[in-house]
Amino acid sequence: xTKARIDDRFAxxxxxxxxxxxxxxxxxxxxxxxxxxxxxxxxxxxxxxIELGFPFSDPMAEGVPIQRAAQRSLAGKTTLAKxxxxxxxxxxxxxxxxxxxxxxxxxxxxxxxxxxxxAAAEAGVDGLIIVDCxxxxxxxxxxxxxxxxxxxxxxxxxxxxxxxxxVVARRTSGFMYYVSVxxxxxxxxxxxHTVAPAVERVRKAxxxxxxxxxxxxxxxxAAAIARVADAAVxxxxxxxxxxxxxxxxxxxxxxxxxxxxxLAQAVRTARA
Amino acid sequence: MNATSPPNTWDAYPDVNGRFGxxxxxxxxxxxxxxxxxxxxxxxxxxADPAFHEELNGYMTHYVGRPSPLYFAERLTQHFxxxxxxxxxxxxxxxxxxxxxxxxxxxxxAMRMGKTRIIAExxxxxxxxxxxxxxxxxxxxxxxxxxxxxxxxxxxxxxRMNLLGAEVRPVTSxxxxxxxxxxxxxxxxxxNVADTYYLIGTAAGPHPYPAMVRxxxxxxxxxxxxxxxxxxxxxxxxxxACIGGGSNAIGLFHPFxxxxxVRLVGVEAAxxxxxxxxxxxxxxxxxxGVLHGxxxxxxxxxxxxxxxxxxxxAGLDYPGIGPEHAFLHDAGRADYISATDEEAxxxxxxxxxxxxxxxxxxxxxALARVGEIARDLGPDRIVLMNLCGRGDxxxxxxxxxxxxxx
Numbered sequence: 001x002t003k004a005r006i007d008d009r010f011a012x013x014x015x016x017x018x019x020x021x022x023x024x025x026x027x028x029x030x031x032x033x034x035x036x037x038x039x040x041x042x043x044x045x046x047x048x049x050i051e052l053g054f055p056f057s058d059p060m061a062e063g064v065p066i067q068r069a070a071q072r073s074l075a076g077k078t079t080l081a082k083x084x085x086x087x088x089x090x091x092x093x094x095x096x097x098x099x100x101x102x103x104x105x106x107x108x109x110x111x112x113x114x115x116x117x118x119a120a121a122e123a124g125v126d127g128l129i130i131v132d133c134x135x136x137x138x139x140x141x142x143x144x145x146x147x148x149x150x151x152x153x154x155x156x157x158x159x160x161x162x163x164x165x166x167v168v169a170r171r172t173s174g175f176m177y178y179v180s181v182x183x184x185x186x187x188x189x190x191x192x193h194t195v196a197p198a199v200e201r202v203r204k205a206x207x208x209x210x211x212x213x214x215x216x217x218x219x220x221x222a223a224a225i226a227r228v229a230d231a232a233v234x235x236x237x238x239x240x241x242x243x244x245x246x247x248x249x250x251x252x253x254x255x256x257x258x259x260x261x262x263l264a265q266a267v268r269t270a271r272a
Numbered sequence: 273m274n275a276t277s278p279p280n281t282w283d284a285y286p287d288v289n290g291r292f293g294x295x296x297x298x299x300x301x302x303x304x305x306x307x308x309x310x311x312x313x314x315x316x317x318x319x320a321d322p323a324f325h326e327e328l329n330g331y332m333t334h335y336v337g338r339p340s341p342l343y344f345a346e347r348l349t350q351h352f353x354x355x356x357x358x359x360x361x362x363x364x365x366x367x368x369x370x371x372x373x374x375x376x377x378x379x380x381x382a383m384r385m386g387k388t389r390i391i392a393e394x395x396x397x398x399x400x401x402x403x404x405x406x407x408x409x410x411x412x413x414x415x416x417x418x419x420x421x422x423x424x425x426x427x428x429x430x431x432r433m434n435l436l437g438a439e440v441r442p443v444t445s446x447x448x449x450x451x452x453x454x455x456x457x458x459x460x461x462x463x464n465v466a467d468t469y470y471l472i473g474t475a476a477g478p479h480p481y482p483a484m485v486r487x488x489x490x491x492x493x494x495x496x497x498x499x500x501x502x503x504x505x506x507x508x509x510x511x512x513a514c515i516g517g518g519s520n521a522i523g524l525f526h527p528f529x530x531x532x533x534v535r536l537v538g539v540e541a542a543x544x545x546x547x548x549x550x551x552x553x554x555x556x557x558x559x560x561g562v563l564h565g566x567x568x569x570x571x572x573x574x575x576x577x578x579x580x581x582x583x584x585x586a587g588l589d590y591p592g593i594g595p596e597h598a599f600l601h602d603a604g605r606a607d608y609i610s611a612t613d614e615e616a617x618x619x620x621x622x623x624x625x626x627x628x629x630x631x632x633x634x635x636x637x638a639l640a641r642v643g644e645i646a647r648d649l650g651p652d653r654i655v656l657m658n659l660c661g662r663g664d665x666x667x668x669x670x671x672x673x674x675x676x677x678x
Contacts, residue, residue, distance in 0.1 A: 058455050060459060060564070061303075062459075106572070106577075111576070134298065134302055155301065155303075157302045157305075159305075160302060164306060182464075188463075
């Protein structure tokens, strides 16, 4: 399994002729049980892949929504081990939807790369995105993930030139994540006209499907990006639904899943 | 001992990847990687360019006021009854601290690179003031990120920055201290990649910052070494500096690294005491991890989450330390000890009363350990301490701690 689950999913979607909708949620937000409910409901809501964030105290690439989600998660004492427990429980009911963990290096480094990779593979994790670990620093992590059969998914950005793209693509598997805007998550808006040639460039350099994220908040944006990329990632807009539910004193799960369903629908019909 | 420095094999660090042994590196988001690599190239070119040094030296002499004096602290020496105590008077620099040494170097580099907008983080506000100062001097817009907790406890420096034309943006994310200010500055940088130069104030962050800040601050140690040879005809037996991120300490230590007979001592902030858990002593009470672009010793919980530092001194209130200090610590070349808030306050008062110098709370931590170091060494020996900042900014904090109203 593992990497293969990501490859299978993208192959199937390619056959269908549509892009993937990737939903990002934060483990333990607003609490572990509700985040498990959300996670469990995402495939039925239309998420083709799931990015499960694990919290870090100092998320330097995140805008306010995901920063606050991490703070809520940490206030509930979410750990990396508890994040893996969520994946383990999810796998009992869903063997097909790929799960990619996304976060920052220190909690993983703290656990030890080999120990983490083995535990993550056992739990049913398929891929890992570490925001603050560029190729130059990721040799030991890549070795550990390779040994466990987990995909290391790297980010490419608008500042990444062609020479550097080759460096970024090396040892990346599963898919490439294109950061569509120079900025933090959930602030600027991705523009499909500038994203399209970038996606082509990244696809060519890596030979992998290209997911686009960081600047997609609405079904309209998601559809526009789904026309030019292999996947559209939405995070901040989903996490905002958790914040809104907390503000209203209502359950978070239905709000998040309704938003996810609207985004998924937009992605699914984008090329129709 | 020779008047010229012996060959310094420690100069081999960092390596081309920005590594000091296992520490340092470039742990930043991909969006910033090309910028960090570009900065590395630009700094290497400037470093090799005599015109850059000539320009920098001119401003150091006529604007910053270097060299700063080396001063024999006679009454403190008598008080402790041990080795002779010398102060390197970096509190006499323009803006009142060592921070401007680095800011002057980096602003000239930023202009060489064609950058038109400067951002910085600040804790106590000394680096913010120094950055705002050089930005005013060279006519560049300046935005300083400062934790809202620090904005509250360092109001005079916030006002100074405003007078100098800088915009101070209070940071409310996280716990509103220096680490959060640094997170927010990184977020600004990643958003404004084309025109913005991030002027980091301490010897930490992604390569080349730790090496570059060290180089610009090494003027402290280079001057002090030469001045000591001139005044005493010999090198000191011990060299002492306070450590938050560690920029004044690495600037003082680095020119002495190859002088094996010189003991190097860094003093971290022990806050309410190491056993209280409320401290800022990353080397003494932390373990290696990755934060703010580099691998180094960090205060962290069992799950790798960063723990808030605590110190009465906002300038030492940081849960990490520059990677070169982590390296010198593990290599055994420098010793790292600590002083509590209370010990620093006592040293602060002692220095004012005996030497007529009101030190910043940061070097007061170093001074809190200098007495015992001097006594252990005994008479006829020499201890050199960097008095890296003056205490005007701290009078409200000190009055508060002493229960007085001003």
